[in-house]
Structure formats: C-alpha cells, structure tokens
Amino acid sequence: MLKVTNAQIVYDNVIEAVRDVSFEVRGSQIVALLGSNGAGKSTVLKAISGVLYPEDGEVQSGAIEFDGRSLLGAAADKIVRSGIVQVPEGRQLFDELTVEENLLMGGYTQPVSVVKQNLEKVYDLFSRVAERRSNVAGYLSGGEQQMVAVGRALMSDPKLLMLDEPSLGLAPQIIEEIFQTIVNLRKERDVSILLVEQNARLALEVSDYAYIMENGRVVMDDEPAKLLENEDVKEFYLGFSDGGTRKNMRDVKHYKRRKRWLS
Template structure:
C-alpha cells in the first residue's frame, strides 16, 4: 500500500525507511446482530496515517457494520463483535464504548447525517467540540468555516432548513470540531445531487491534503471514492473480496464492469449476464 498526505511521525533515525504502523487495523472481525444474524465475517483491513482508504460495496454488503464496529456503536442495534480485534493507534478498542474511542481520536460522520434539526449550524458544530477548550473550539470552528465557507454565512440558520448538501457539510464540520486523528465517513454521497457530491468529495480530498488527516471512507459510489482514495477494499456478503490501490482496482476488469459501469466487451452486460452476475465474478469462484 502506498502512503498519502503529509503527516510527520516521531520515529528513530535508524528507522526512517520503515513504514509507519497502521492508524487503524482490523483483524478478522466477525459481527453478529441479535445473537443470530452474521453481518460481517473475517474482515481485515488497514488504514495507514495520512491515507484515504475506501471501503466499497453494494447496499447490505456490511460496510456500515464495519464502521459501526470500529466506532463502538454496535450496541445500539444489538450488534456484537464475536471475534477478532480492532487496533486504533496500536491500542485494542474492540471492547471500548464510543466515548472512549472518540477520546482516542476517531470520529464518525454517520449515514444520513443525523444533525440536531432544531439547533443552528453554529450550535451543531459546538456539540462536536465538547472535549475541547474554548480556545480550541474557536480555532476548530474557524477551520470548519474555511473548509466550508457557505456554513459561515449560515451559522445562525436552523439545521432543519438546510439542503442535503449543506447538512452533510455541517455533519463533517461537527466531526472535525473534535480535531480527530481519524475521520470515518459513512456514505457521504447518499441522497445528494451530482454537483453537491463533487463538492463534498473535493472538500474531503482538500482536508487530507492540507492537514494530513487519516480518512476511512465507506461509500457505494465506487467511481467517486476511487478518484480520491489511496487504497480500497471491496466487500460483498459480509466479507472483503478484493483490495488494492485505487489505480489497481480501476484497471481491474471486474471492478470496471460491476462497480464502475464500464465494459471493454460490447454487449457483455445483457440481461443474461446480469442473471449470472455472481457466477461471473472471478473473486467469488
């Protein structure tokens, strides 16, 4: 895996050529809901400092479950990590509750944004900075407004009156208020118009390039995600079926057809082909 971003690490001089350890490492986790439904099985992935790593797959593949597991919020849906480990900056967190994981530096932007609809933009941002001093709160808010200038103009607007794209900006801004080391984004493009999606993804890329922030991006829109990610994993039926650099996956024939909507063979995507969709995936054979 190749590195991205510009993060400085305190490493001994004799080890300058060695790659830094993963900021987030998941090893063979299995997640079960309600004691009976296996949603994720034997999933392993790594996110190195300063990288954007994408977790791709169709709806129901298990992507969001992985994100909930690393964020410590499975218990809200009667989900349990049955086996495996999750290391955040080298520390095991698979049994930690969400507040402890946030204190360790990982913050999630949930699917659907989940803002406080009756609070203003400014008040929503403040709720994300409950662990910060007043000085750091002001500094973080200024940074959010520089990243999303539109929010500065709407800071006194009630969140419920914002457009979907503006709400997504507030949700990302609220997460950034805690000055995280790792930002986890769950389906940031969901329900947004193409132009707004472009703006959101441009901001995500800018965020990494200007701050070196480590980002785990869960997304169905493979084309958008691979355009900005350093490395990506593809999930199906609760497991990782393929991984590689974004360039490697973009060149892969199956990924191009099944996830990017491209085909080098005219007529290959007929109804007969769709019927044998799973059989024709080489990684599932």
C-alpha cells in the first residue's frame, strides 16, 4: 500500500534530515518507525503527507508511492483524499475551537452526510471526546487532546493512519488506552497504521513490523519479537543492559553518542 524507496529529504536546500530511507506498509498492517530525537521520523511522515513545503523541505531523490501511485509533488489535500492522514506530533488542535469544531475540520474532504456519520463513529470510539464535544479544545487534558487529534484524522475515512508520537507526554494509563484504540482500529475498521514512537517497547508490542532509524537512515528492520531480543535494541531503546537491570538515562544517552550501528 505505502512504499518509500531510498528517500532523501533536505531542508533549506542544505540540511539533509533524511539520507536514505526505505520501508513499506502493507494493507491492514501496523508498522512502527522507531528512533531517537532527530533521527528523521517526523520528516518522513511530513514528506508522505505532502506538508514539507511550508518548512522549506523537499524530497530530493527516491520515491514515495501509495497503491502504486507516486505521492511526490501532490498537494496535501489530494493525499488526504487518496486515503492517507497524519496525526501530527504534539496534536496541533485549534485550541480556541470546540472539540466538535476540531473534528469537523478533519472532515473537509467529505460530503456533509458522511461527515455526520463519521462524527458519530468518532464519538462511539471515544466516549470521553463525546462528553467534551462542546468544550474548547485548549482546556482538555493531554490524553483527551490526543483522542481528539486521532478522531479528527479518522473523519476523512483514511486507509492509512500515520501517528507521530501519540504517547508523548501522557500518563501510562492514557497511553495504554490510546494504543488499545490503535489496535482496535486495525481490527475493526481495517485501517493500516504507521506508528512513529520513541516509546519503543509499546510500539513493538502492538506492531507487525518495525524499522529503526538513526541519523536519517534505517539501521535495522525486523519483526517486533526479533527486535525485542536484539541486544542493541534492548540497550538503546528499551533501557536494559545485558543483565536485565534498568540503566539510567545518562548511561543510555552516553552509549547512544558513542556507538552508532552503521558508521
């Protein structure tokens, strides 16, 4: 369904944020894209969604295809119409608008009758969002805002939902709830999911396949069960040393600076 091949993405004509990235999301799959700060994960998602232009970013070489058609150069709204939608990092709701108004924004590519149906579907999925429909979005909790952001994306009936760090800044219980929703979406509505996460453990628990990015490159890809057993993954992304004792963040960061998988 989605195929990214040897993508190279540059900002301001000089900053090479993504050097060489290839990956694939097949129908009904949950695919995780993992990696630490600055690896280029968000840049890849923005390239797929066609929203690099305002940031002066550009795909310089490589291919991005959805159902066999190239997305390169396509306008963002056309990409949404083709069935791909992104939930951006940090939710990016319209804070002064109500929850319902935010959701309606997500339905802009759909006819009015479909918008109404989809709104009800979102309220069925997230009862908490339904309760808050008349509240101003800016005053919701982080977890509720994330649910609204996911709901807004679902308003366009996507075939592929791309989530950029949905767990960011949320309490463990809320994260569980959001990940459960992701799993249910795939199961019940057959939506494919591309999940960008720094929370590697959770992402590996729910995904069918995962890619790890470092410095603008995919350095490893495998089935989650295999990655969970990998010593490097354990050490750098799951925070465990060989003996299974939790390393402190400073140690892990120190290692990350010292060691690169591909150099």
